[in-house]
Amino acid sequence: MIPPLRITDIRTTTVSVPLEAAIRHANGCHWGRFVRTIVEVDTDAGITGLGEVGGGGESAEAAFQGLKQYLVGHDPFALEALRFMIANPTASLYNNRTQLLAAIEFACLDIVGQALGVPVYRLLGGKLRDVVPFASYLFFRFASDPTGRHEVRTVEQLLSEARALKARHGFTSHKLKGGVFPPEHELACYRALAEGLPGDTFRFDPNAVFSIDQAIRFGRALADLPNDYYEDPTWGLNGMRQVRAAVPIRLATNTVVVNFEQLATNLRDPAVDVILLDTTFWGGIRPCIKAAAVCETVQTEIAVHSSGELGIQLATMLHLGAVLPNLTFAADAHYHHLADDVIAGGKLNYQDGAIRIPDGPGLGVRLDHDRVDRYAAAYRHLGSYPYDRDPARPGWFATVPNSTWANPEAPFWFDGTDAHAM
Numbered sequence: 001m002i003p004p005l006r007i008t009d010i011r012t013t014t015v016s017v018p019l020e021a022a023i024r025h026a027n028g029c030h031w032g033r034f035v036r037t038i039v040e041v042d043t044d045a046g047i048t049g050l051g052e053v054g055g056g057g058e059s060a061e062a063a064f065q066g067l068k069q070y071l072v073g074h075d076p077f078a079l080e081a082l083r084f085m086i087a088n089p090t091a092s093l094y095n096n097r098t099q100l101l102a103a104i105e106f107a108c109l110d111i112v113g114q115a116l117g118v119p120v121y122r123l124l125g126g127k128l129r130d131v132v133p134f135a136s137y138l139f140f141r142f143a144s145d146p147t148g149r150h151e152v153r154t155v156e157q158l159l160s161e162a163r164a165l166k167a168r169h170g171f172t173s174h175k176l177k178g179g180v181f182p183p184e185h186e187l188a189c190y191r192a193l194a195e196g197l198p199g200d201t202f203r204f205d206p207n208a209v210f211s212i213d214q215a216i217r218f219g220r221a222l223a224d225l226p227n228d229y230y231e232d233p234t235w236g237l238n239g240m241r242q243v244r245a246a247v248p249i250r251l252a253t254n255t256v257v258v259n260f261e262q263l264a265t266n267l268r269d270p271a272v273d274v275i276l277l278d279t280t281f282w283g284g285i286r287p288c289i290k291a292a293a294v295c296e297t298v299q300t301e302i303a304v305h306s307s308g309e310l311g312i313q314l315a316t317m318l319h320l321g322a323v324l325p326n327l328t329f330a331a332d333a334h335y336h337h338l339a340d341d342v343i344a345g346g347k348l349n350y351q352d353g354a355i356r357i358p359d360g361p362g363l364g365v366r367l368d369h370d371r372v373d374r375y376a377a378a379y380r381h382l383g384s385y386p387y388d389r390d391p392a393r394p395g396w397f398a399t400v401p402n403s404t405w406a407n408p409e410a411p412f413w414f415d416g417t418d419a420h421a422m
């Protein structure tokens, strides 16, 4: 018999973990590092559960402090109560706590798994596979020094990077993050990937910055390629519905179907074919499983989304991927861009394009406190970064739809603070 458990404390540590190079996206850039808030939930049984959350380059520590008064004394097994305590759908209109709920849910599942001596996937229905396949996640990147090292800007650089990642990790599906350069340059890049890596499959994601007209023209121009799907070409369910009617490719989203209300709307009046489930955006692993079950019932496809993760959140994605019967696409992860991780043993490995699902109790990953201390010191030194700004274009910000693109002829190197023309 497991004695009743009670939460006794919530501790948070903000870390800044280096990326191999700064990675560019439609709204700006990850400035050569990920800033993540590590959450440790303590219990009276001496078991500590782990959670993790992002925040657009900023610390989320202060937001968790506000949750302590609700959660100290709470039973970590009581996960449905947790949902309403933190993110009641009407109350949370005022404090939007979905991602905080997710981090606490991860930690509570980790506690329950450790208390019972079983991996989280056994709490969620049991694993259907031993590994989760991942796509390469290709970004345009700034050079990391004046020699041009790590730069991905040209067609040739992108194809070279994709081939190197495939050789190193075994990826057979490739995602290109676009919305940075003019669409004709990104189309040339995407087509070159598909032609240069025969037999593999591909997905393109411009983060919803295309106009409907642009999204349709771009989608028709890649329709002959072996696409997994075309992700968030434009903004909004109504915009996506118009593009879907005009383009013969599956559309995917991680932006306009991120809760059950939107999922219901999409089922009544389809705008999207593939729902990308993000354990953070949906408020935890369990809501993703509920959404996947709805999708299974109506034969809407799913995949696992990445909002940028260290090993704790990656573990949540692996346990999610373990139990989904209808997971037919490779998952996304930023993970291979990281130079290191905060978990004991360092980064989890890819083998043949997949990562093994942890079998240890709970999430199956534990913190390496030396690494946490090192990257907490890095955060104190470097501070936050503006995820939605491009260091090479001071004063610029993205609109939706966007029409002001970065110049693919202009190389920059980036030191984590300022971009320098080369």
Ligand SMILES: [Mg+2]
Pocket: 205, 207, 231, 232, 253, 254
């Ligand atoms: Mg996306």
